[in-house]
Amino acid sequence: MSSPRPRRARRIVARIAAALGALLVVAVVGILVWTQVGVMAAEPEPLAAVQTDPGILITDDGAALVLAPAGGTSTTGLVYIPGAKVDPWAYAAKLSGLVDGGITVVITKPILNLAFFDLRPLDAFTSLAPDVDTWMVGGHSLGGVRACQLAADADALVLFASYCASDLTDSGLPVLSIGGEKDGLSTPAKIADARDLLPADAELVEIPGASHASFGDYGMQAGDGSPTISDPDMTIELTELVGRFAAQLR
Known part of the structure; x- marks a missing residue:
């Protein structure tokens, strides 16, 4: 028993x-x-301006949005990873100047709207633009952290209001880090504190008057600072900074 x-x-x-x-x-x-x-949606007016721009060919692949120059061959591209719970379309307008300048932009659609859930390799996105042979990878906020993890498979890294959590000091990668003076989330101090994870020759630029949300078109964001730069001027700044950086890679 x-x-x-x-x-x-x-x-x-x-x-x-x-x-x-x-x-x-x-x-x-x-x-x-x-x-x-609480996903932050793209503002309709900037998005409509991009969608009706005859110089930009947009393809929604499901995995990503591909913005390519219409009527021409692009040899330089940017894989762009959105910030946490931000609609990928919200970045189209701010990046449209790059496309008008001949750069193909692939905006990823992160799994569950969060970059750290998205374990797809970089070539899952670069394969969407097979004519491009020089690739930058970048991202906004949390998307930039993920971009740092994919940077070894790219030709260069661009951080948009973000910073790395992984050590790239010995990577030899060209790096451009763009921050905002009024950013209340990826503050200038936080970006400076993570500077030692980037190569010694990384270029750090702070845009006067730019907040965290200035890098996209999705409205105000909790905890952010108040921007003093206009959206058109922010687009010009990003176009000039990234465009000049990309030209050095060719």
Whole structure:
């Protein structure tokens, strides 16, 4: 005759396992819901201006948005990774000047709207523009952190209101880091603190009057500073900075 103690122990273990399983399900569902709530949508007017620009050919591949110069061959490209819970379309207008200047821009669609959930390699996106042979990888905010992880497979790295969490000091990569004076999230101090993770010759530029949300067109962002630069001027700044950097890679 078996002892009641082993039976009680098995019941306790089973109850604990069931409770842990339920907690895991709740946690996963909670994360999935959180990633879909509060996504910052693209502002309609800047987006419409890009979508009706005859100089830009837009392809929505499902995995990414490809913005290519219409009527010409582009040999330089930028894979751009959005910030956390920001609509990828929200970056199209700010990057449109690069496309008008001959650079193909591939804006990724991060899995669950968060770059750190997206483990796809860089060639999942560069393959969408096979004529391009020189690739920059970059991103905004959390997207820039992910870009640093993919940088080894690119020809250069561009950070937009972001900084690396991985050490690239010995990578030999050309790096351009663009920050904003009024950024309340990726503050100038945070970017400076992470400077030692970049190569010694990395170029750091701070745009006067730019906030964190100035790098896209999705409205105000909690915790951010108040920008004093206009959207058209911000687009010009980004176009000139990244365009000049890209020209040095050719």
